[in-house]
Amino acid sequence: MNDSAWRVLLWLTLSLINAGLAQGKGRSGLVWWLSSLVLGPLATLFIVIRPARDR
Known part of the structure; x- marks a missing residue:
């Protein structure tokens, strides 16, 4: 895999x-x-610093 394919894969993994x-x-x-x-x-x-919602 070339460099740009690794970046896309990393970006998609991070989004999941x-x-x-x-x-x-x-x-x-x-x-x-x-x-x-x-x-x-x-x-x-943003996700890490925002407090959890009350359930």
Whole structure:
């Protein structure tokens, strides 16, 4: 695999991890997955610093 393919794979993997993190905090996994596709590591930061929703 070339360098750009690895970057795409890493970006997609990070977006799936972010979706799982968001669901764990009571947020929409789909919305955060889509946001992560655009924002990448910034979305991870936003998910981590936001407090969990009351369930």
